[in-house]
Amino acid sequence: MTGALLLRGMIVGVIAGLCAYVFAFIFGEPQVDLAIAFQTAVSGGADEGLPAVSRQTQAGIGLAVGLVGYGAAVGGIFALVFALTYGRLCAVRARGMAALLGLAAFVSTALVPQLKYPANPPAVGLAETIAARTTLFFLMLVLSVICMAVTVLIARRLWRERGGWSASIIAGTVFFGLTATSFLALPSVNEMPPGFDPAVLWNFRVSSLGIHVVLWLILGLGFGAVAERLLEGRQVRRPAAV
Amino acid sequence: MTPALATDVAVAPLPAREVLPWALFGILMLAFAIYFVGAEQGASAVVQGDMIHEFMHDGRHLLGFPCH
Numbered sequence: 001m002t003g004a005l006l007l008r009g010m011i012v013g014v015i016a017g018l019c020a021y022v023f024a025f026i027f028g029e030p031q032v033d034l035a036i037a038f039q040t041a042v043s044g045g046a047d048e049g050l051p052a053v054s055r056q057t058q059a060g061i062g063l064a065v066g067l068v069g070y071g072a073a074v075g076g077i078f079a080l081v082f083a084l085t086y087g088r089l090c091a092v093r094a095r096g097m098a099a100l101l102g103l104a105a106f107v108s109t110a111l112v113p114q115l116k117y118p119a120n121p122p123a124v125g126l127a128e129t130i131a132a133r134t135t136l137f138f139l140m141l142v143l144s145v146i147c148m149a150v151t152v153l154i155a156r157r158l159w160r161e162r163g164g165w166s167a168s169i170i171a172g173t174v175f176f177g178l179t180a181t182s183f184l185a186l187p188s189v190n191e192m193p194p195g196f197d198p199a200v201l202w203n204f205r206v207s208s209l210g211i212h213v214v215l216w217l218i219l220g221l222g223f224g225a226v227a228e229r230l231l232e233g234r235q236v237r238r239p240a241a242v
Numbered sequence: 243m244t245p246a247l248a249t250d251v252a253v254a255p256l257p258a259r260e261v262l263p264w265a266l267f268g269i270l271m272l273a274f275a276i277y278f279v280g281a282e283q284g285a286s287a288v289v290q291g292d293m294i295h296e297f298m299h300d301g302r303h304l305l306g307f308p309c310h
Contacts (some may be wrong), residue, residue, distance in 0.1 A: 001256055002264040028304040053296035066279050066301020073275040080265045087255030094253075110306070119306035122299075133308040134285035207307050235251045 001230070005079045008226045011218075013075015016218035017068035023214045024067060025205035029059050034200045035121035042193065044124070065212070075219055078105060084225065089156055094231050095224035102220020108148035110212035113140045116183050119208035124201065126191045131191055143182045151175040280307040 031241070035057070053062060078101065086097055117137050125133065155171035162170070280302060283295035295310070296303060302309040 002261045006264060006268055023306050024300075029300070032300055033251060041247075052291075052293055053299070058296065058299045061254075062297045063300040063304070066298045066305070069275060069279045070305060071299065073272040073279070076272045077269055080261075080268045083256050083261045083266055087253040091253050093251055114306050117308075119303065120308070122309075125308065125310070127310055130308060130310055131285040137306075137308050138272055138281075202305075206297055207305050211304055212306075232251050 002083045003082070004230060005083050005227060006076055008143065008230065009075040009077075009079020009082070009223055010072045011075070012219055012222040012226060013071040013073070014068055014224065016070075016075065016215045017071025018064070019218055020071060020211045020214045021064045021067045024063060024207065024211050025059070027210055028204065029063070031200050031204035031207060032059070032121055033121045034197070035204065038193075038196060038200070039123035042195070067215075071215055072221075074105070074109070074215070075223070077152070078102070078219055078223065079227075081105075082223070086227075086231070089152065090159075093220075094228040098224030098227055099220045102216045102223075104148050104152065105220070106212060106216035108144045109141060110209065110216070112144040112147075112179050113137065114205070114209060116140050116186060117189060118205045120191075121200065123203040124192060124196060125189075128190070130192065136186060136189065139185060140182065143186075144179060147175055147178040147182070174183075280305065284309060 033055075082098060082101055085101065090097075092100065104215065117133070117140055151171045151174055154174055155167050158167035160171055278294065279298055282298075283292055284302075285308070299309060
């Protein structure tokens, strides 16, 4: 059963990645092009030699492979986490469980890490700090996922004694406190080159978050529908079918 | 549980003995895939050169990974 769930998670992930690619191509690529135009203008038109991969390939098949690969990978991990938590965390059925997990995954793997270390277009960020920035980004990602896991476990523990309302408020406050503390503890990065259009930066970052919204909406809702058929298919009676 | 989430369908967990080997191996493999999409030939490199970095360039920027 786990294998079947994993395969389905990866397939839904591929579909989510394709949809994210369409979104990214429409909303994200214009901002990438503007950022590269700025970079070229600043360097006085002198390019850093022939690029190994053309811009057309980067924005087309490269972007598609990147997003579909990411979608398949997170879809697979999502399915495995679903297999571990379904029926264990709470008595929610497959579709509800997948939607809740998808929301938690979006908040902890995209929203929170990007609030601390937002996505940067080309030309923003110094080449010599890439190692530190990469370490900090993945550290923030791991911390944020741990914060979410702790929050869910606290909510689960309090749910029965205190009721859903209080349990959610307490767990939500814990999540806010933990993430705010990690934001304070980790150093900030601000490597904006002078003269870079703030509107391009904003639009780029919003489209980056939008890509994650598209990915997780399709994964959370799509995988839930697929998992329901697999796990509860014989028990579920749709009103129309009765 | 709130009524909206209440269930009359049995929500039976999958046996942990069946899930755990899949979860361990799968998450390890898939984390490696995310590394190749998000970070290979950036701060660290398994494969020499910059072809993977350049090919994944736009996806990395737009997914929010530090690219270069």
